Amino acid sequence: MDRVRRGRERQVRGAAGKVQGTVAIWQAHPEALEADLQDRHYDIADVLTGRRSWRWLRVLIEHLPPESHTMTALRNNLTPEELAAQADKGEPEKGRWSQLELLLAAAYDRLGVIEYVLRCVNTDKKSKLPDPPEPMRRPGAGPRKKKAQLTDKSANTLFQLLQGGAA
Numbered sequence: 001m002d003r004v005r006r007g008r009e010r011q012v013r014g015a016a017g018k019v020q021g022t023v024a025i026w027q028a029h030p031e032a033l034e035a036d037l038q039d040r041h042y043d044i045a046d047v048l049t050g051r052r053s054w055r056w057l058r059v060l061i062e063h064l065p066p067e068s069h070t071m072t073a074l075r076n077n078l079t080p081e082e083l084a085a086q087a088d089k090g091e092p093e094k095g096r097w098s099q100l101e102l103l104l105a106a107a108y109d110r111l112g113v114i115e116y117v118l119r120c121v122n123t124d125k126k127s128k129l130p131d132p133p134e135p136m137r138r139p140g141a142g143p144r145k146k147k148a149q150l151t152d153k154s155a156n157t158l159f160q161l162l163q164g165g166a167a
Contacts (some may be wrong), residue, residue, distance in 0.1 A: 022058040032069035066139050105136040
């Protein structure tokens with residue numbers, strides 16, 4: 001870090017500026033970032049010696065494809081809470097997948113629904129229906145939460161409440 005060209009450290013309303021964010025990504029995932037730079041025939045030494053700016057590196061990171069080493073490392077580093085927050089506001093069409101990947105995931109999901117319907121139609125009426133398929137996970141979105149199952153005790157309590165009795 002001593003070789004890093006140092007400018008004035010600036011703060012934007014208590015949050016680190018864009019350069020500090022870029023440095024933080026480099027410090028957290030140096031191997032992934034270096035691999036992405038090597039794939040594009042660049043060297044991190046260009047930034048560290050001042051031949052290229054930290055702004056240049058930030059712009060390159062922001063426009064890396066979702067399957068890049070750096071983006072994968074950043075995505076894998078998310079906490080379950082951050083994943084849940086992204087899933088709640090999830091707009092996969094605005095995600096970092098290409099249109100082709102989004103269309104392929106949609107086709108995969110639709111095929112799963114067709115298979116599910118066929119299984120339901122061919123299941124005996126007295127048998128338990130199969131579970132619906134899980135959609136393909138999109139980048140930045142965690143798995144869907146399981147719905148709570150109604151236990152016998154909860155069902156009895158609910159039945160008593162509906163019948164006017166106190167639980």
